Amino acid sequence: MRSLDEFAAAKLRDLDSRNRRRSLSDSAREDGIWIQRGGRRLLSFSCNDYLNLSQHPAVREAAIAAIRDYGAGAGASRLVTGNHPLYRALEERLAQIKGSEAACVFGSGYLANIGIIPALVGSGDLIVLDELCHACINAGAKLSGATVLRYRHCDVGHAEALLAEQRGAHDRALIATDGVFSMDGDMAPLKALSALGDHHDAWLLADDAHGLGVVGGGRGSAFADAANVPLQMGTLSKAVGAYGGYLAASRAVIDLMRTRARSFIYSTGLPPPVVAAAIAALDLIERDTALTAAPLRKARLFTRALNLPEAQSAVVPVIVGEADVALAASAMLEDEGFLVVPIRPPTVPAGTARLRFALTAAHPEAEIERLAGIVRSRVMELAA
């Protein structure tokens, strides 16, 4: 239809003019860190596979065996016939790692948050969330119909003030935050937020997408801060190297999700090989403490070399300001053989476009140092 295509073309022109158009590049991962892209072999600092488990022989073999045993797809929603036997093993493993009574797996981390939040709060309720929360927390909050208030990034005092003012006028309340912030790499003050939640009867949800396998001895952000987080949500697509989302919580909450979370009910179960891969990867995360310590150690090597504040996770941002500077810096690094995808608004706030470096267990230290040298001399110069 003409009006439809005209609308799309005008929208794209506008995004182009503001350096905000996104595009896809074919990227073939060879072994986790090396990527074939645009005819070149690049060392990637833009994969969230922090432990490189997507490529681990035991993980690959588990996925292949599951295809042989159960086929390539689940065939239906879990509540119909898609609940293949591997799910139980995965959910038990997650609950064990997270120290919760039970766990529930969703189709992805995004699907988890847009299912969990509206199943817990709705019209007449309150959500207080960190202004830098991931997009899927914002989406879940919006879908819920609850009143949404944002507190300044990691500012517990501001969250406290919002709750003190607004909690009484609402029935139920939720505090939501990333455990490790996806674009900044810093950690939420979970212990303080948990105490705040207790004080105001507000349930704390922490999204541990970038924490599991990397911080807290591999168990995630709640364990790094010894915090009591009743709703530990996360994804299996980053350090676990597979795919899917999860919630670890009390038995009652998990049972509620299975019967009320719409993204759980009305979406097909994860394919058996993906679930088997996640189980095998979690086995390695539980057993191999040297492996789970590696990404943070390497991120700290990088921040030390750059004179940046010490890394708190595997994610290190170098903020350059405007989108065109981030694009130029990324292109310059690509010429040097590194893939570091630029992150621009609206993914991050205006004026904070950045290079986001994701350090993994497999990155050679010499390459981290070479990269840091180039960033120090040429990216920081571009940003100045």
Ligand SMILES: Cc1ncc(COP(=O)(O)O)c(C=O)c1O
């Ligand atoms: C903090 C955070 N939460 C949730 C997600 C979504 O997880 P998934 O990729 O499994 O949908 C991501 C990543 O994309 C994330 O960074």
